[in-house]
């Protein structure tokens with residue numbers, strides 16, 4: 001067995017063959033030069049699949065990776081990169097990642113049995129198998145990002161990638177950017193909580209920010225489809241787990257940071273540090289656009305190499321707006337002193353719009369064109385989505401508010417635009433196996449800012465829904481407690497809200513937004529707040 005010290009090792013070069021990929025769309029047709037790939041299948045990559053049929057030399061995958069030792073033949077061809085031993089296939093490279101539940105290093109034998117030809121590890125196992133190439137790295141998750149980027153030939157370098165981070169507003173901003181840039185005539189991609197999209201093609205989303213191999217694969221498909229811009233959400237989990245390692249961003253946006261995900265990050269300071277990590281890694285020449293109304297905005301960009309710009313609805317900033325009128329139909333605004341009407345609701349959406357406007361101008365778009373197009377933007381599904389019972393004159397609002405800040409924002413927006421005699425009935429729950437400290441806070445906000453609150457379930461996962469509701473109700477003040485009741489079954493809770501609503505009343509159904517399932521003990525059942533409230537309206541007549 002040969003053990004290579006990679007500091008002195010020089011790879012045996014194979015001739016450069018470079019596969020050429022063409023998309024079916026004539027408009028998108030453009031050559032897509034892969035790195036040194038070979039084999040009969042190198043020209044048949046199907047951009048519609050995540051798992052493209054291709055082979056890349058292991059040494060080429062490791063070019064940007066800090067390799068401690070390489071044991072075996074680095075010139076083997078790798079045909080896929082896998083992190084789950086249950087999904088290995090012959091010819092793959094298995095990257096062992098330490099997770100929150102188990103350590104991927106425990107599955108090296110399983111990976112080899114499944115046909116892996118190499119493994120990336122942080123420590124060599126006691127007994128080495130002669131059939132495997134071992135690559136030792138200081139951090140497998142970091143290595144994975146670079147390996148995935150190399151496997152797909154660095155797609156982020158072939159387009160302009162804009163990342164959006166923040167506790168709330170990521171999906172909204174990314175969706176608006178995707179709509180705006182398409183309306184400005186560009187081919188675009190989007191990676192978001194609700195869905196991933198390549199122009200018209202919708203690809204279901206499993207995460208806000210997918211894991212590195214899926215992410216790089218998606219970006220490669222976007223390049224192949226001729227996209228010049230991609231807008232993606234960057235979750236704090238993704239930063240900490242290095243899912244975005246190996247990406248080159250043209251710009252980063254910070255929307256805000258408030259209470260969430262403390263189950264994962266431990267403390268608020270760690271949560272801030274995670275988000276800041278995204279800006280720390282932005283390269284010189286990129287833009288960092290931050291919300292100056294959030295007091296952590298300046299911390300986010302204090303160490304960035306990117307060019308910093310700000311937006312604000314409260315103070316002086318590079319991009320600023322003033323709300324002239326706020327109604328159920330939309331907002332009348334002054335954006336950098338130009339009057340504008342948009343079809344969005346709520347002050348928080350003005351902040352989101354400023355982020356969109358600012359980044360478009362920074363990326364070189366004409367201010368006038370951008371402002372004109374802002375009026376055409378529509379919110380993503382499940383964000384302040386209105387379902388009306390016209391006969392009974394009751395308005396239901398389905399909103400993805402699942403943090404204390406988002407809930408407060410939505411309820412204060414409702415209180416600003418409702419008529420004084422209309423009551424607000426809120427239906428809300430909190431997810432299981434997620435930050436438990438937000439439960440009493442969300443409940444307190446709901447009870448304080450609504451006339452009636454019905455607590456219920458929201459993806460209880462592996463927790464008891466009754467216990468989650470109990471923890472929520474513990475946050476409600478004695479004075480507000482009489483306004484509240486609880487129905488564990490979300491369907492019943494929604495029906496109860498409708499049965500209590502009178503003419504003109506508003507029902508806020510918070511927490512699930514676009515979601516079309518209820519997750520209980522690892523199983524997902526179909527459930528859609530919008531369908532449920534429509535049905536409840538129908539049966540109440």
Ligand SMILES: CC(=O)N[C@H]1[C@@H](OP(=O)(O)OP(=O)(O)OC[C@H]2O[C@@H](n3ccc(=O)[nH]c3=O)[C@H](O)[C@@H]2O)O[C@H](CO)[C@@H](O)[C@@H]1O[C@H](C)C(=O)N[C@@H](C)C(=O)N[C@H](CCC(=O)O)C(=O)O
Pocket residue numbers: 083084085086097098099100101102103104107206207208209210211235236237238264
């Ligand atoms: C808490 C969290 O982030 N978990 C993510 C993490 O899983 P994990 O750390 O628990 O993985 P693990 O089960 O310990 O396994 C460790 C490694 O061993 C491997 N393994 C495991 C078992 C086995 O038999 N063989 C094997 O090889 C696994 O494939 C993995 O590579 O790594 C997995 C693979 O990348 C992710 O799918 C998984 O997301 C789970 C499903 C999840 O719910 N994540 C949420 C919390 C999340 O990521 N949310 C963010 C933010 C949302 C927001 O901002 O609102 C998002 O970006 O979506």
Ligand SMILES: Nc1ncnc2c1ncn2[C@@H]1O[C@H](COP(=O)(O)OP(=O)(O)OP(=O)(O)O)[C@@H](O)[C@H]1O
Pocket residue numbers: 166167168169170171172173193208233255256348349351352382383384399400401402405406407409410513
């Ligand atoms: N800029 C904002 N500030 C505060 N709250 C917002 C903002 N934008 C949207 N919201 C509220 O937060 C909810 C979630 O918005 P959105 O889906 O855009 O956020 P997100 O950051 O993508 O959330 P997630 O982390 O779950 O993916 C909305 O339904 C709305 O209630």
Ligand SMILES: N[C@H](CCC[C@H](N)C(=O)O)C(=O)O
Pocket residue numbers: 208402430431432434458459511512515
């Ligand atoms: N991205 C958030 C979404 C929460 C949505 C809510 N419906 C829940 O399931 O808790 C999370 O995974 O924490």
Ligand SMILES: [Mg+2]
Pocket residue numbers: 170171172192193194208233
């Ligand atoms: Mg999102």
